[in-house]
Amino acid sequence: MKKKDFGFKTIFILPIVIYTLVLIVLPIIYVLFLSFCTSDSYGGINYQFTIDNYINIFDITYIKMFVKSALIALVTTFICLLISYPFALILRRKSESVKNLATKLIMVPFLTNSLIRTYGWIILLRKNGVINNVLTGAGLIEFPLNLMYNKVGIIIGMVYTLLPFMLLPVCSAVFELDKNVIEAAKDLGAKPLQIFKNIILPQTISGAFNGSLMVFIPSIGYFFIADILGGGKTMIIGNLIKNQFLTARNWPFGSAISIFLIIITFALVKVYKRLGGKIEDLGGL
Amino acid sequence: MDDKKVLVRLENISKNFNNVKVIKDVSLDIYKGEFLTLLGPSGCGKTTILRMISGLDDVTKGKVFIDGVDVTEVDATKREVNTIFQNLALFPKMTVKENVGFGLKMKKLDKNIIDKRVKEVIKLVKMEGYEDRFPSELSGGQQQRIAIARSIIMNPKVLLLDESLCSLDLKLKKSMQIELKRLQKKLGITFIYVTHAQDEALSMSDRIAVINNGKIEQLDTPENIYKNPKTVFVADFIGEANILDGKVVNVNDGVIKVSLFEGYVIEIETDEKYEKNEQIKLIIRPENIKISKKELINGIEGVVTETTYNGDSTKILVDVPLKEDIKVSTTDDDKYNSSTKVYIKFDSKLIVPLRK
Incomplete structure (x- = not known):
């Protein structure tokens, strides 16, 4: 019985183990290894130990880029939070079937490639795009707004692409709220804003932080959104890494930034766990 | 109870949920300081009546008066009435102290005053020493006491209890019944208690309103309800007959x-x-x-x-x-x-x- 059980488990788990080893663990080890190498002037790699790549990260140019990137990610995360809470709180009162439908609708955009969806935004956001045409046509604005090829465009794209990662955990946390607990707060004289601050927020904070991680971390790295909607003018860390590998051909430095990003991610996950979040809830991460 | 002052008056109240009449033209006077029980089978509308007094549900027709003031249009947050919910609904992320002090904190009272009142009330429900625990770290009976404390700290004119003892086991239930009666006598608060358990109703109430199908079948003292039922339903529902x-x-x-x-x-x-x-x-x-x-x-x-x-x-x-x-x-x-x-x-x- 025991032997048979072992065989069954092996058959199903082995492919996953191989997959993880070959496609995730080994590449990361390789990247870690590369990050301590030096590059030669022709884009090749000298297997010579150095920590210069890590020291170079703290160059003022890159620090600025990190800060800018983090700010864009923070704003994106914050906007996603601002959209998700009202959405979840309104949906909370609806019937189960409405909730299910809404959750499915959130997932629909995932059926299309995110790169194509990002290109789609150009049609909406450009100078003579849909949004500007509607606004000027309605007489609300005189001149078209600059909605893309700047930070605004990047943030719109990021929010659009990453919103579901915030919506789903926030919704699931908000839907779990006990109706009676909210009524009890009301009964004790709490006004809507007080109820939100004292009851709803503390009870859903782990869902919100979960969503924030899932939005914040990718939005540091989604270089294609910065490329397409930012017009390549605004670089985020994702662009920097991409450029080091593909354009500047400085693989060791690109590796060092990647490892640095991974460390930041782990640090954030650590904070999440501190706040009482469960690692399983992070799902994809 | 010599001065029978009407504290809560329900005047021909009706309630519809999705065009279904749940409460049909109910009128009821509740006197100051009394322990009144709304007794009836599940789905009879007794909880709805309670929620209309607390303001958590609005009335479709009719008027609600508390202490002579028409509160029909007054929001639940502003009514001097507090509810103890069936599942108690303690705030899970707050300690006992924070739970009990919540209502006063919402009133933005001075922290020292809140602390003092919280201490008094926690003593009243005999829960000293548990101030910094979370609800999940308390037993069922202790949670019950905290829920009571959280409500009575507000000095409500009326305390509404929605099947609050149902979740407790028989022995605990008995001791909580005695406890509730003790508190009620001590504080002089009017209690409106909702239950489907006729033994609770008979042993605790000054008066019982037997509710069936959204109507009051009989409103009387426990003794009269038992001895002189006015309808077949009452006779059948209360005790054996x-x-x-x-x-x-x-x-x-x-x-x-x-x-x-x-x-x-x-x-x-x-x-x-x-x-x-x-x-x-x-x-x-x-x-x-x-x-x-x-x-x-x-x-x-x-x-x-x-x-x-x-x-x-x-x-x-x-x-x-x-x-x-x-x-x-x-x-x-x-x-x-x-x-x-x-x-x-x-x-x-x-x-x-x-x-x-």
């Missing part, structure tokens, strides 16, 4: 003669006017029936079909020439085994006649 069909065969000045079956007639005193040949119901409590193995004068002969021993009494089902078996409750030590031939006799003074 034999509900028998009878036909009035003779009417004579406060005394009617009712035939239960061919050849068996009993005399009942009543103020109600009945017509001859009218079909009526007779309510007889099991403990008001005498049972004996020896023949009883004017008794009915029957056969025991079932006996249940309850410790303080024995319940016996007797098959008689009637539609249903008669439930008898006796405290004597005689053994009544199945198929024993017995005689039963009704105490005619304790029979309640009712129109159908």
Whole structure:
């Protein structure tokens, strides 16, 4: 019985183990290894130990880029939070079937490639795009707004692409709220804003932080959104890494930034766990 | 309770949920300081009445007065009424102290005043030493006390309890009942208690309103509800009762003669006017029936079909020439085994006649 059980488990788990080893663990080890190498002037790699790549990260140019990137990610995360809470709180009162439908609708955009969806935004956001045409046509604005090829465009794209990662955990946390607990707060004289601050927020904070991680971390790295909607003018860390590998051909430095990003991610996950979040809830991460 | 001051007045209130009438034209006066129970089966609308008093549900028609003021349009946050919910609804992420102080904090009172009041109230419900625990670290009975403390700290004019003791086991329930009564006497707060458990209602209330199908069937003291039920529903719902069909065969000045079956007639005193040949119901409590193995004068002969021993009494089902078996409750030590031939006799003074 025991032997048979072992065989069954092996058959199903082995492919996953191989997959993880070959496609995730080994590449990361390789990247870690590369990050301590030096590059030669022709884009090749000298297997010579150095920590210069890590020291170079703290160059003022890159620090600025990190800060800018983090700010864009923070704003994106914050906007996603601002959209998700009202959405979840309104949906909370609806019937189960409405909730299910809404959750499915959130997932629909995932059926299309995110790169194509990002290109789609150009049609909406450009100078003579849909949004500007509607606004000027309605007489609300005189001149078209600059909605893309700047930070605004990047943030719109990021929010659009990453919103579901915030919506789903926030919704699931908000839907779990006990109706009676909210009524009890009301009964004790709490006004809507007080109820939100004292009851709803503390009870859903782990869902919100979960969503924030899932939005914040990718939005540091989604270089294609910065490329397409930012017009390549605004670089985020994702662009920097991409450029080091593909354009500047400085693989060791690109590796060092990647490892640095991974460390930041782990640090954030650590904070999440501190706040009482469960690692399983992070799902994809 | 000499000065019967009306504290809560419900004036012809109705409530519709999706065009279904849940509460039908209910009027009810609740006096200051009394313990009133809304008793009824689940789905009868008793919780809805409670929620309309607290303001958590609005009324479709009618008016709600608290202390003489029309609060029909007043928001729940502003009514001087607090509710203890069925599942208690303690705030899970707050400590006992924070839970209890929540209402005062929402009023933006000074922190020192809040701390002082919290301390007093926690002492009142005998929960000193648990101030910094979270609700999940408390037992059911302790959570109950905190829920009570959280409400009474607000000095409500009325405290509403929504089946609050249901989740507790029997022993804890009994001690919480005593505790509640103690608090109610001490604080002089008016309690409105909602329950489907008739034993709770009988033992705790000053008055009981029996609710069925969104209407009040009877509003009276526990004793009157039990002894003089006004409707068949009340008789059936409160305690055990034999509900028998009878036909009035003779009417004579406060005394009617009712035939239960061919050849068996009993005399009942009543103020109600009945017509001859009218079909009526007779309510007889099991403990008001005498049972004996020896023949009883004017008794009915029957056969025991079932006996249940309850410790303080024995319940016996007797098959008689009637539609249903008669439930008898006796405290004597005689053994009544199945198929024993017995005689039963009704105490005619304790029979309640009712129109159908």
